[in-house]
Amino acid sequence: MPDNQNGGRHGKPETGAFFARDRAWHPPAFAPGYKTSVLRSPQKALLSLDGTISEITGPVFGHSMLGDLDNDLIHNFASPGKSAIGERIIVHGRVLDERGRPVQGVLVEFWQANAGGRYRHKKESYLAPLDPNFGGCGRTITDEEGRYWFRTVRPGAYPWPNGVNDWRPAHIHFSVFGHGFAQRLITQMYFEGDPMIWKCPIVGTIPDRRAIEQLIAALDWGNTVPMDARAYRFDIVLRGRRSTFFENRPEGN
């Protein structure tokens, strides 16, 4: 293994604070085009502070908690011998940090609508039917190179109450842990070539077009499995960790 479980290079876990978050790259809390954010956005300035041990540490999850089908949404909710309906795809990529280093051994969770654009949730009222063989959740832990992969069906687009005629482009939600609690991230993955990405008010909360493009998974023809499933590649970048050049030594030593 090139790095230990915590990403350190020399057998020692890293303890540097994380790079400051580039708040202009992320969506602002208050984004009135996404109406629900209006009453749910803090209005006062955040208190900015270099990370302490409470933020540079974080929980670790072991492979032992994973079931065999946790990263197979086509089968993890299906009756024996059955599978979810829809376009079969494989989604894979790496979790890296801003330094380009793989973030290994971290939990990645994902959830999505079924092929018709319907979520399995009691608050969901879209006309499209549930698929009795599709639950919509999965999870995995990144390997030594920060890689993850899962199998699913391509989710459908669906309408949602915001503007009169707003639709979400096909997307998969991702929740990612890093090695520190301050790296915690939830985001959404979109699909290459979908014209609806650019009409979506939730996508539109992100001010920088390049930041949106970073959320669009590329069709990965090379990794497409013939006669089985197309592959999409989606890399995720977490905050980088500062080097501890002088911090571990008291002044004067």
Next chain:
Amino acid sequence: MVQDLSTLKETASQTAGPYVHIGLTPNFCGIGGVYEGDLGASMVNDKTLGQRITVTGRVIDGAGMPLRDALLEIWQADAAGLYNSPSELRGTADANFTGWGRSPTSDEDGVFTFETVKPGRVPFRDGRLMAPHISFWIVARGINIGLHTRMYFPDEAAANAEDPLLARIEHRHRAETLVAAGQAPNYVFDIHLQGEKETVFLDI
């Protein structure tokens, strides 16, 4: 031209949306049989050291309404002030305490609940001790990037008075938004997203 730093940009956040529970607490929202249980539902066991406490609260929007579709995670030190993490180099944390919990807000009254232990004190970057605290992270529909904050304890007035983070809050009355109500072992920590009582959120 100068040398290229070759750094990447952090992936932009997107809202967790209304159906975050499908992914993070599927059993809670009726998707059974995929995972054995919901992750983070239990932080302690019979052997966990320290004083058992319960933390409940609500996340309240700008119209005064509790969010019934939010999800919270907490991260804290064990009773001795050690984190259960590889980056904790000061000692070994209680193996019977995860330090991490996850709770949805109830879809009836919007209340979240954590059964945990009271954390010990941990050092600030310069070595001074911080007051006992629990780190919170809140996501929901309408929240575009997860909100970080901390809960401090109402029965730790002396420690709170010397806490370096609380001391950084310029408007002193706002520091109170980070101190829970109630008393041991039942603490109440309401989080206000907006308004007079808006909680101090952290860029940390």
